[in-house]
Amino acid sequence: MNPFELEFMQRAFVATAVIAAVAPLVGSFIVQRGQSLVGDGMGHVAFAGVGLALLIGTDPVVGALAFTALAGVLLVRMGRAGLAGDLAIALIFYGGIAVGYLFSARAGAGQTRLVGLLFGSPLNLTWPEVGVIVALALAVVVVTVVLYPKLVALALDEQAARVAGVATDRLVMALTLMVALVVVAGMSSIGLLLISAMMVVPVAAAAQVASSYRSTLLLASAIGATSAAAGLLASFYGDYAPASAIVLIAIACYLAATGWRSLVRRISSTAVAGG
Amino acid sequence: MVAPRSVAPALELVAVSFAYGRVPVLREVSLSVAEGEFLAVVGGNGSGKTTLMKLSLSLLRPTAGHVRLFGSDLDGFRRWDKVGYVPQRAVTAPTLPVSVDEVVTSGLAARARLFNRRRCEEAERIEHVVELLGLVGHRRSRMAELSGGQQQRALIARALVTAPRLLIMDEPTAGVDADARGVLRGSLEHLVSVEGMAVVYVSHDPEGFAGLAHRVVEIEGGRAHAGDRSAARGPAGADAR
Known part of the structure; x- marks a missing residue:
């Protein structure tokens, strides 16, 4: 059976492929700026927004967007004021996940739904949810293209x-x-705790073999x-958790790229030594 | 040909003081640099010379005094394309692969157009600075594959793509080999004597600017005073321009 003939697989493919293709675009800039874990932290904060949204009966995407945007503004302002130390950031991020679970539990959200938000559940998406993911991803692409130079x-040297x-x-x-935006767009498909991996790991893999930014x-x-x-x-044929399989395959790509790079270097140095 | 000089100095510091919290770093420092002039600023580690450079670039604000660029106070200064900045090479050690071309063109980011399309004069300027700094054969190379001197030249090329009238350099020869220093000196000589640019060269090492600088200012104990005259070649205009 061709899995992509099944509608739930089509929805999952569109949602995960789009967000997994867009996440590294943003990730490249945060990796170069030495902020690889900022996406992870944003995922924690988004969970607080999801919890509040569930509690007051609104769309979790709206809650997550509001909280991550607020946290983003707060972090940048704290950074300018010299207050964005490790401890302050940790308080915001861990506070986020604690508040998220507190609100979710109070709202009576089931464990299955919470696990789906934290670790992704692409096979359960509806077409309207896929539409929101694509729209958010498209917004990120447009902003990236406009602001690219x-x-x-900024990524190469902020002062310069x-x-x-x-x-x-x-x-x-x-x-x-x-x-x-990437965190919120990826929360239903790849999960709040795994989406940041897709901002970082593909970039790390590509950097092993690419020649330019x-x-x-x-x-x-x-x-x-x-x-x-x-x-x-892999998830369809092997019954693995899909988001975990996606991230692990990305990590395998990184390992393969690193191995390839080492091999090329070894061959080059052997050729040079051999005259 | 030397460009016509404006009346106002390219850079002017008037009684500038700066402190990190309660720790004074600079005390009432005054200096100016005219277009076509090469000023070397020397001082040991912690002397305040890097702070002075950051104040000149508006990366820090003075606690007292005024900094003016081309006659304008920094608060009202908008023509940053007239100012080029070359950081120490270590500042831009890239985590990701970045080509020389990308580093150089990033100097034009402030006026970049959609899809990074370049105006004709910008493309010509890129060609010019790449040639001036001897990077023609390295434009597609990864920065990490270049020598220290080549990397430094790429950073200078980035600072020059906007055709600035003032170039401020922080320890430009740190970790650069003798051959690369020679190329760098030739490029700086051209920029000052032929293009009439003002250069502020901040370094602890007089060897990098010996024979190039018109004046040397030494920062010591937070104060500026005339430095070792043997490292300077004399006032601007006294040389062959």
């Missing part, structure tokens, strides 16, 4: 970008909000989408 300058006339404060805010972005995007498709197939 400035984001690259600022001296060159780039409005770095606003750009950092935009980047943080893009991370928030642009090619790293494009290759990372392809690795993300391929991992999503392969992970869904």
